[in-house]
Amino acid sequence: MFTGIVSGAYPITRTVIQDGLLTFAIDLPAELMDGVEVGASIAIDGVCLTVTRFTTSTVEFDVMQQTLNVTSLANLKVGDMVNVERSHRAGMEIGGHIVSGHVDGTAEVVSVEQPTNNYVITMQMPETWMKYVFPKGFLALNGVSLTVADIDKKNRTITVYLIPETLRRTTFGSKKSGDRINFEVDRQTQVIVDTIVDFLGNLAQHKQLSGDEIQKIQNQLLLPKE
Structure with missing residues (x-):
């Protein structure tokens, strides 16, 4: 889990492109390396990634094809700067909002x-x-x-x-x-919206409301006002 309050932007120092896999490394300052271990989760430009290797000042990640398809990470190259956030720890302030790192x-x-x-x-x-x-x-x-x-x-x-x-x-x-x-x-907004849409869909399916009435309600509730 993350909070959307990034620690800073840091450079990509190495990339290796293979079929369906991108491996890259980032240099991080000592305060962000504290407690890093293989398997730890770190958000890179909002994408939750797992640390696969690390040194005293570098972390490395493997990115699978599905993630490359959905996110901007496929375009990363050496020298690019990326936003970095360590995962949230119990007791820490949530300064932004709850973020999963599962980019849409x-x-x-x-x-x-x-x-x-x-x-x-x-x-x-x-x-x-x-x-x-x-x-x-x-x-x-x-x-x-x-x-x-x-x-x-x-x-x-x-x-x-x-x-x-x-x-x-x-x-x-x-x-x-x-x-x-x-x-x-x-995610909370997504759950609320999907619940409303499903509920209205069930009403329409059981002919408790007409299709036009359902559409009108959806427009009133879900569409941003001009």
């Missing part, structure tokens, strides 16, 4: 704006996942717990605002249009 997919950056004292990123989401995203709701983006500021349901875009501390600790300051961002929707 990638969103594409469509614009980066820098008005005075602000940093604004807008990205396009896959249509099937938009129903789980709401204004003021949580979303993990490259492992960072962020609040959704605006939603454009017609264009399937979401907008987030980043404070200077987030830019300092993460890789968001280097993002540009066309880049892919790993996202994970809030």
